Amino acid sequence: MINLEISPGHQNLSNMINGMAKSMIRPLSRKYDIKEHEKAVELENLAKMMEKMGGGGLGGGDKKDKKEASGAPEIKNGMQMLGVIGAMEMCWACTGLTLAIPGMGLGNAAIDAVASDEQKERFGKVFAAMAITEPGTGSDSANVCTTAEADGDEWVINGEKIFVTDGGQCTHVVVWATLDKSVGKAAIKSFVVPKDAPGLEVVRLEKKMGIRASDTAAITFTNCRIPRDNILGDATIARTAEERKKAFGGVMQTFDNTRPAVGAMANGVARAALDMTREILEKEGVSLDYGKRRWNSSALQAEFYNMEADYEAARLLILKAAWLADNKTPNSKEASMCKAKSGRVGSYITLRCVEICSSLGYGEEYLLEKFARDSKILDIFEGTQQIQQLIVARHQLGLSSRELK
Amino acid sequence: MSEQAKLFDLTLTEEQRITREMMKKFSEVQLRAISRDADEAGEAPEGFYNKTMELGLSLIPIPEEVGGAGIPRSPVSNMLNAEDLGKGDMSLALGAVTPLAFINTVIDNGTKEQQEAFLSPFIAEEFVPATIALMEPRATFEPSELQTSAVKEGDVYVINGVKSMVLLGDSAQQILVIAEENGTAAGYVVPAGTEGLGIENEKNMGLHAVNTSKVTLDNVKVPVINKLGSEEQPFDLERLLDLSRLGVCAMSLGCAEAMLEYVTEYVNERVAFGEPISHRQSVAFMVANIAIELEAMRLMVYRAASRAEQGLDFHREAYLAQVICAEKAMEIGNNGVQLLGGHGFIREHMVELWYRNLRSVGVLEGAACI
Numbered sequence A: 001m002i003n004l005e006i007s008p009g010h011q012n013l014s015n016m017i018n019g020m021a022k023s024m025i026r027p028l029s030r031k032y033d034i035k036e037h038e039k040a041v042e043l044e045n046l047a048k049m050m051e052k053m054g055g056g057g058l059g060g061g062d063k064k065d066k067k068e069a070s071g072a073p074e075i076k077n078g079m080q081m082l083g084v085i086g087a088m089e090m091c092w093a094c095t096g097l098t099l100a101i102p103g104m105g106l107g108n109a110a111i112d113a114v115a116s117d118e119q120k121e122r123f124g125k126v127f128a129a130m131a132i133t134e135p136g137t138g139s140d141s142a143n144v145c146t147t148a149e150a151d152g153d154e155w156v157i158n159g160e161k162i163f164v165t166d167g168g169q170c171t172h173v174v175v176w177a178t179l180d181k182s183v184g185k186a187a188i189k190s191f192v193v194p195k196d197a198p199g200l201e202v203v204r205l206e207k208k209m210g211i212r213a214s215d216t217a218a219i220t221f222t223n224c225r226i227p228r229d230n231i232l233g234d235a236t237i238a239r240t241a242e243e244r245k246k247a248f249g250g251v252m253q254t255f256d257n258t259r260p261a262v263g264a265m266a267n268g269v270a271r272a273a274l275d276m277t278r279e280i281l282e283k284e285g286v287s288l289d290y291g292k293r294r295w296n297s298s299a300l301q302a303e304f305y306n307m308e309a310d311y312e313a314a315r316l317l318i319l320k321a322a323w324l325a326d327n328k329t330p331n332s333k334e335a336s337m338c339k340a341k342s343g344r345v346g347s348y349i350t351l352r353c354v355e356i357c358s359s360l361g362y363g364e365e366y367l368l369e370k371f372a373r374d375s376k377i378l379d380i381f382e383g384t385q386q387i388q389q390l391i392v393a394r395h396q397l398g399l400s401s402r403e404l405k
Numbered sequence B: 001m002s003e004q005a006k007l008f009d010l011t012l013t014e015e016q017r018i019t020r021e022m023m024k025k026f027s028e029v030q031l032r033a034i035s036r037d038a039d040e041a042g043e044a045p046e047g048f049y050n051k052t053m054e055l056g057l058s059l060i061p062i063p064e065e066v067g068g069a070g071i072p073r074s075p076v077s078n079m080l081n082a083e084d085l086g087k088g089d090m091s092l093a094l095g096a097v098t099p100l101a102f103i104n105t106v107i108d109n110g111t112k113e114q115q116e117a118f119l120s121p122f123i124a125e126e127f128v129p130a131t132i133a134l135m136e137p138r139a140t141f142e143p144s145e146l147q148t149s150a151v152k153e154g155d156v157y158v159i160n161g162v163k164s165m166v167l168l169g170d171s172a173q174q175i176l177v178i179a180e181e182n183g184t185a186a187g188y189v190v191p192a193g194t195e196g197l198g199i200e201n202e203k204n205m206g207l208h209a210v211n212t213s214k215v216t217l218d219n220v221k222v223p224v225i226n227k228l229g230s231e232e233q234p235f236d237l238e239r240l241l242d243l244s245r246l247g248v249c250a251m252s253l254g255c256a257e258a259m260l261e262y263v264t265e266y267v268n269e270r271v272a273f274g275e276p277i278s279h280r281q282s283v284a285f286m287v288a289n290i291a292i293e294l295e296a297m298r299l300m301v302y303r304a305a306s307r308a309e310q311g312l313d314f315h316r317e318a319y320l321a322q323v324i325c326a327e328k329a330m331e332i333g334n335n336g337v338q339l340l341g342g343h344g345f346i347r348e349h350m351v352e353l354w355y356r357n358l359r360s361v362g363v364l365e366g367a368a369c370i
């Protein structure tokens, strides 16, 4: 039955997360923006609470699905739905700090999605960052140059990764590396590398425009050795076109879960900006009650309604993508659709709210300027706006990556 | 409501699925096939509206006592119907559901006696045109600030004013005129042929296949029983507006879907500079964005309708659904034509027709109340 409201069960969880985020994260938001890479010690308790609630990182895991499904044999609202709702509430409070919460790394999502049971046992509780991007390759993730070579019962990893979110404070890094550069996509595998592995070095933390509370690291791997069974998925290189597609599809699949989560983050910041703007405007006597037709409203009201419509639409696209995932329906097109819409709408709304609130928006007394700095990255990482459009276009037009580059 | 119903869910009920199949088929065979010709002719072909009777749209919500099916009205099912019919042709779809908008509004606001009086004509086997007259010919028209007035004089109301974009105005047997009495809006059922009632056909940028009329009311008198809405049960103008917005928005979903399918096929076939134009990002991304924004529109409309169906407040959701549909339907119309280049401008292709029709979203108010 068509119903686009959050289920009562999820709504309760959402309220709980909102309460937590409001009281424990938001008050720290400005402080750790200014302190940049300093570890937010206050978050450690929060991390423990999150873990009790299911954890698994952004866009992570199916762990608790069975419990969630009570009384609903066919249709499920499960962990993916909870993941996106949680991300919205957390990032409503602060995106930077959300990314800095131990155990919330994107690497955790990858482990949850593809690790074997034995690996989940070993890596289930670690704080894992995700390292795909290199100085020479970002969007073109099939082009990674970091290498992994088998040597006895170890892998030897060499290369440089940049822009690793949480790379500084994490305990493990999920590294994309190629077993044989000449083979292309099919030879790319992901490896769980403990931070204390010999040959791993964090060489730099980046200084950024936004999400300053979250560290972004450059990490080098020089003959870095890890156990053979730290590879996620199959170590064999697919040789046929069909197998190749499947293999790379495997690593890419994580994105079907993480993209809605990152879309949800953008949506959370957008709502934060709208909420704050509404509060400021109402204090100044502007009513935003959907009374008059759009073009009979003031320019300010009309723009606010436009933004709310875009915000709500993005939110529903995210919920749909999560709902599909919860119900084991392929959602790669929808995941990209929701990320594309949420990403651009997030930047648009947060920037517009700064302008609308004038000096209160641009100044640091309120958080509007911070929202505008933070939200931009959400239209870039986990696939830029353009990459999402590319994916949607290929689906819609039935074109291969060779036909539509 | 069961637990299952309270989950976030986009699955259709079995009944909705079956109805959709029927609607889609009708839409393809009876609407799309005649869409261009009807647009050119500026009217629906002879007998068209009687054919729509097989869909049973009007009869469904009419109470059993009055001779209808008495099936509780479902905004979600009506919305799905509007979407499917809109895919065939927005203007013919609008015409087909206009009596239903009248019926729904009478059910929402009329007493038992009024329902019996005004709804019994619809039990006929033929299509009975009836309509709602809300809009007024002003750029700054605002439904809550009507200039059409009703004044009580003895046992009649005297109505004065001008209405525009009244769907099926030329053939409607009853017109529900929305007018203000001392600043309060209510509906007044005005039968065709009443003295002082002037009907004049309008011509619009699009929606050619459905008649819209300018309706002038010059000291039109109707019995007091013809007024829907009283002190105890005020006329619910907001509900009429919201459900109408959803009806029109739902039709735009169908039309935009038709556009998406059309351009998808076209850009894959059209070759320029040695390969299909779909291989170029600036073309492909336009198509991707049509797909993205259409899905965004759709979920907004679905959500508002499902809230309406569940008896939840849905004013904000319907308002925002209209905002996004008005904006994006225009953009989709515009980009759809652009994707065909000069060919898109020629009336040989449907895209220019959809461009014109899609612009009506955000303009039309009080039409297609679902």
Ligand SMILES: Cc1cc2nc3c(=O)[nH]c(=O)nc-3n(C[C@H](O)[C@H](O)[C@H](O)COP(=O)(O)OP(=O)(O)OC[C@H]3O[C@@H](n4cnc5c(N)ncnc54)[C@H](O)[C@@H]3O)c2cc1C
Pocket: A106, A129, A130, A131, A132, A133, A137, A138, A139, A140, A162, A163, A164, A165, A166, A208, A211, A216, A377, A380, A381, A382, A383, A384, A385, A386, A387, A390, A405, B281
């Ligand atoms: C703060 C931060 C945190 C990050 N965290 C992580 C992380 O944890 N792990 C990780 O692996 N990476 C991370 N990244 C990297 C991020 O995912 C990449 O920056 C992103 O994927 C884009 O890659 P790029 O920067 O190399 O840009 P490029 O790929 O060089 O792209 C530049 C521009 O070209 C466009 N473009 C590229 N290819 C195409 C195409 N085929 N069609 C159309 N347009 C195209 C892009 O959209 C973009 O606008 C992070 C980055 C930042 C800034």
